[in-house]
Amino acid sequence: MEARALQDPYRAVIQCFNRYGVQYVVVGMAGINYYANTPAQTFATIDYDLFIDPTIRNVTHVLQCLKRLKFTIGTAEGPLESQEVRRLVKDRRTLVATTHEGVAIELLLAISGYVFSEIARDAATFTVRGVPVKVGRLTKLLRSKKLAGRSKDRQFLRRYQSLLQNED
DSSP: OOOOOOHHHHHHHHHHHHTTOOOEEEEEHHHHHTTTTSSSGOOOOSSEEEEEOOOHHHHHHHHHHHHTOEEEEETTTOOOGGGHHHHHHHHHHEEEEEOTOOOOEEEEEEETTTHHHHHEEEEEEEETTTTTEEEHHHHHHHHHHHHHHOOHHHHHHHHHHHHHTTOO
16 A cells, blocks of 8 residues: 555645735634644644634635635535625624535634734744744633633643643
8 A cells, every 4th residue: 555645735725825815823722733842732623723814805815715725615504605705704703614525624703802913913933844824822822712711712721731730
């Protein structure tokens, strides 16, 4: 059996976003994982969270890139209709993009505690196989999780704190 090179579907999305000037920052667990020093410091997540600048022009560029990459795009209510973009931006609704292989990306137009410019202003840049990736600062990502106040975020923060203490 011949080994195949693994393709990183998120890298392709980021590469397209960079090429077309999409304003984005990786957030959530996906963003936090960029700061891991060892594999033991990473956390499993079923999607890749991207905070995107909530303007009609930027969201339109996002949708164009994802369609080129064969993603299906929708909201919690179902498939996205092109005429919904203006309302979606106004309401700051989350988009979900998926592929038939099960790759999932959440496109967030709002996050707890911050507006896009505050996250983007001091975002770190990581390079993944030659592609620059903008990632929110770890302190802001952790604070956003705390401010969200969801049970799963509180559990993560306790586990994350315990992990850091055990490494000292």
